[in-house]
Amino acid sequence: MEKVVLSGNEAFARGAWEAGVNIAAAYPGTPSTEILENLVKYPDVYCQWSPNEKVALEFAAGAALAGARTLACMKHVGLNVAADPLMTLTYIGIKGGMALIVADDPGMHSSQNEQDTRHYARLARAPLLEPSDSEEAKEYIGLAYEISEQFRTPVILKSTTRVSHSKGVVAIGERKPHKADGYEKNPQLYVPVPIYGRKMRVALEERFQKLQEYACAMPQNMIVERSNDLGIITSGIAYQYAAEIFPEASFLKLAMPFPFPDDLIIKFSKTVKRILVVEELDNFLEEHVRSLGIAAEGKKYIPGIGELSLDVLEEARKKFEGKTDTAKPAVKPAPKVPPRPPVFCPGCPHRGVFYEISKLKPVVIGDIGCYSLAVFPPLSAMDMILCMGAGISSAHGAQKADTGQKIVGVVGDSTFFHSGITGLLDIGYNKGKLVIFVLDNRSTAMTGHQEHPGTGRTLMGQPTHRASIEAFARACGINRVVRVDPYDLPKLRKVIKDEMDADEASVIITEAPCILIDHSRVKEPMRIDPDECKSCGLCLKLSCPGLEKKEVSGGKFKVEVNPVLCRGCELCVQVCPFGAIKKQGEKS
Amino acid sequence: MKQITNIVLSGVGGQGILLASKLVSEAALLEGYDVKANEVHGMAQRGGSVIGQIRFGKKVFSPLVKLGSAHILLAMEIIESIRYAPYLSPTGLALVNTQRVIPTTVSSGQAEYPADPEGLVKQTFPRFQMADCLAIAKEAGDTRCTNTVMVGWLSNHLPFSAESWQKVLEQCIKPKFISMNLKAFALGRKIS
Numbered sequence: 001m002e003k004v005v006l007s008g009n010e011a012f013a014r015g016a017w018e019a020g021v022n023i024a025a026a027y028p029g030t031p032s033t034e035i036l037e038n039l040v041k042y043p044d045v046y047c048q049w050s051p052n053e054k055v056a057l058e059f060a061a062g063a064a065l066a067g068a069r070t071l072a073c074m075k076h077v078g079l080n081v082a083a084d085p086l087m088t089l090t091y092i093g094i095k096g097g098m099a100l101i102v103a104d105d106p107g108m109h110s111s112q113n114e115q116d117t118r119h120y121a122r123l124a125r126a127p128l129l130e131p132s133d134s135e136e137a138k139e140y141i142g143l144a145y146e147i148s149e150q151f152r153t154p155v156i157l158k159s160t161t162r163v164s165h166s167k168g169v170v171a172i173g174e175r176k177p178h179k180a181d182g183y184e185k186n187p188q189l190y191v192p193v194p195i196y197g198r199k200m201r202v203a204l205e206e207r208f209q210k211l212q213e214y215a216c217a218m219p220q221n222m223i224v225e226r227s228n229d230l231g232i233i234t235s236g237i238a239y240q241y242a243a244e245i246f247p248e249a250s251f252l253k254l255a256m257p258f259p260f261p262d263d264l265i266i267k268f269s270k271t272v273k274r275i276l277v278v279e280e281l282d283n284f285l286e287e288h289v290r291s292l293g294i295a296a297e298g299k300k301y302i303p304g305i306g307e308l309s310l311d312v313l314e315e316a317r318k319k320f321e322g323k324t325d326t327a328k329p330a331v332k333p334a335p336k337v338p339p340r341p342p343v344f345c346p347g348c349p350h351r352g353v354f355y356e357i358s359k360l361k362p363v364v365i366g367d368i369g370c371y372s373l374a375v376f377p378p379l380s381a382m383d384m385i386l387c388m389g390a391g392i393s394s395a396h397g398a399q400k401a402d403t404g405q406k407i408v409g410v411v412g413d414s415t416f417f418h419s420g421i422t423g424l425l426d427i428g429y430n431k432g433k434l435v436i437f438v439l440d441n442r443s444t445a446m447t448g449h450q451e452h453p454g455t456g457r458t459l460m461g462q463p464t465h466r467a468s469i470e471a472f473a474r475a476c477g478i479n480r481v482v483r484v485d486p487y488d489l490p491k492l493r494k495v496i497k498d499e500m501d502a503d504e505a506s507v508i509i510t511e512a513p514c515i516l517i518d519h520s521r522v523k524e525p526m527r528i529d530p531d532e533c534k535s536c537g538l539c540l541k542l543s544c545p546g547l548e549k550k551e552v553s554g555g556k557f558k559v560e561v562n563p564v565l566c567r568g569c570e571l572c573v574q575v576c577p578f579g580a581i582k583k584q585g586e587k588s
Numbered sequence: 589m590k591q592i593t594n595i596v597l598s599g600v601g602g603q604g605i606l607l608a609s610k611l612v613s614e615a616a617l618l619e620g621y622d623v624k625a626n627e628v629h630g631m632a633q634r635g636g637s638v639i640g641q642i643r644f645g646k647k648v649f650s651p652l653v654k655l656g657s658a659h660i661l662l663a664m665e666i667i668e669s670i671r672y673a674p675y676l677s678p679t680g681l682a683l684v685n686t687q688r689v690i691p692t693t694v695s696s697g698q699a700e701y702p703a704d705p706e707g708l709v710k711q712t713f714p715r716f717q718m719a720d721c722l723a724i725a726k727e728a729g730d731t732r733c734t735n736t737v738m739v740g741w742l743s744n745h746l747p748f749s750a751e752s753w754q755k756v757l758e759q760c761i762k763p764k765f766i767s768m769n770l771k772a773f774a775l776g777r778k779i780s
Contacts, residue, residue, distance in 0.1 A: 342636030
């Protein structure tokens with residue numbers, strides 16, 4: 001078999017394709033995004049970006065009931081949005097196999113919270129597989145389809161940032177085609193009105209018992225016998241760290257930690273003197289193992305906050321072995337260097353919007369996307385972020401509290417289509433009086449520039465209808481809708497002031513494509529005439545990495561343009577009160 | 589575990605760490621090693637500080653490198669070498685691009701960029717090499733191949749054949765940019 005290096009997400013896509021997946025849907029979300037971006041490259045699979053995760057899961061469920069093998073992918077918080085269909089899908093079950101990949105983000109590399117998706121498996125009584133690297137990502141998705149069709153249940157594959165975004169060597173194979181054999185009319189099976197639903201509820205428990213038996217027998221839930229002094233129970237990425245930190249220990253490695261393989265856990269516990277459960281985030285396994293009457297330990301030593309690593313586990317091992325004295329740290333700390341948080345890219349169309357908003361100092365209720373970066377100084381123009389869509393609905397709530405403060409809401413275009421429309425409907429319906437900014441950069445930018453219903457193009461590259469934000473706003477009952485070019489600061493400033501002064505709700509749509517995908521606005525870098533620069537620092541308030549503050553002497557500074565980074569957006573030209581920032585070729 | 593080679597790449601989001609990491613991992617596979625690599629996507633890009641980790645050997649478990657265990661630290665920006673110094677083993681080698689990218693925290697007055705970053709590199713690392721890879725990339729044709737210059741530089745310290753590197757470059761880089769990147773790689777290999 002040919003061996004290739006694949007990321008976890010590439011391996012999920014490869015595995016789904018080899019398993020004959022017919023239909024796949026997702027909404028982009030780090031760290032899950034690249035699964036569908038890779039799957040769409042393979043032939044004979046229909047792939048789509050759905051407006052949100054709930055739609056993606058419902059869409060995949062419909063296709064699975066028609067007998068197709070289907071895939072839905074999302075990040076952990078996406079499953080909150082899709083939780084509603086999941087909770088009943090396990091009741092009605094599926095016909096064609098259905099895999100649901102949910103990628104958690106322990107350590108919050110690119111997320112607003114830490115969530116342990118394993119709890120959802122328990123809540124929905126869905127089996128959950130947990131690959132620990134790319135090789136297993138490819139293998140387990142095939143296994144997921146087998147389990148799914150054998151037990152008529154959707155199967156969750158839980159990934160994490162370090163599984164999805166780490167690469168490893170994977171042996172690749174051929175595709176085993178699958179053909180959807182059609183929807184079967186059987187309302188008793190698929191319509192959970194109470195009289196049928198109660199029977200489904202009972203059947204769900206029966207299936208759960210059988211899945212538990214399966215979990216105890218499957219070869220991928222595996223005991224590795226080494227020393228009988230210590231037994232490690234683990235699953236997912238935690239296994240990879242534990243394998244290096246506890247090389248002498250016996251292991252119970254769980255490919256499918258849920259339903260809990262009780263008999264296997266009990267069998268393993270009898271072969272070792274002491275048991276340590278190594279798991280990332282919550283004490284999901286540990287708590288259950290203890291409920292079986294086994295004296296397992298885990299979170300007493302292993303942090304439940306943040307992600308695990310070799311360093312974290314090595315520290316945990318010292319505590320576990322009672323070596324808490326640890327005289328001095330083995331690793332010398334680095335000299336202090338200035339922090340480098342992520343920022344708006346040079347030339348980003350969002351920068352000018354937040355520069356102008358920040359000058360008026362309203363309370364800014366933001367949302368999920370690149371624009372969350374406006375929270376950092378010097379822009380400091382983000383006061384609250386909750387979840388997708390809350391930039392509209394929570395802003396409305398803040399306005400209705402009627403404290404006399406000026407409230408504005410900010411969402412992006414992809415977020416607007418994801419879950420902003422219902423919030424705007426609420427404002428129209430309940431007569432909200434506030435300004436909502438929709439920053440339309442024609443892209444789901446933060447996750448790496450995916451298409452969405454407003455871009456006019458599908459995931460499979462087909463041109464399509466372009467949903468209009470303005471038409472949606474008007475349909476929701478918003479009379480004041482203004483479209484403005486965010487690179488034109490004087491115009492933008494006037495629009496923002498006029499709309500904030502209005503006595504009714506208003507939507508300002510700032511329209512300019514993300515500079516990283518549309519280069520038509522990229523121009524020659526600016527230059528700064530050092531004699532004309534009065535070192536006032538006003539341009540630095542734009543927080544542009546293309547403008548660098550350089551010390552000259554005695555605490556004095558000049559600003560220079562970094563020509564490698566500058567995209568020539570000319571915001572700084574508009575901000576400089578002395579005309580010191582010039583286009584290339586423009587005379588001083 | 590001794591047979592595993594650990595490499596840490598550091599730099600600023602947008603400098604091309606993903607491609608550099610891909611070139612090294614693919615070369616390791618071609619040479620018959622087990623390899624794992626970790627990358628940073630999403631929020632961590634956008635001009636933020638970025639780390640990439642690569643481990644190769646007979647059998648690799650963790651995709652993450654333990655602090656104090658990297659054999660090589662390849663830093664694409666000079667202070668990003670200092671930030672990730674704790675990853676380097678006391679006997680490890682730091683390969684540092686002297687390019688400076690001033691963070692907005694400095695420009696907005698929240699922090700200060702070190703006055704003598706070269707001096708800081710000398711103080712921090714017992715074993716290091718420094719080079720102006722941005723200038724070398726310009727010589728190759730485009731500042732955007734700075735990452736390839738650095739992989740060429742790194743290749744001097746890895747047990748992979750010139751043929752493997754050649755093959756990997758041809759496999760991973762778009763045909764339009766291949767000749768420029770081959771030149772960049774070759775210039776990087778001359779750094780000592």
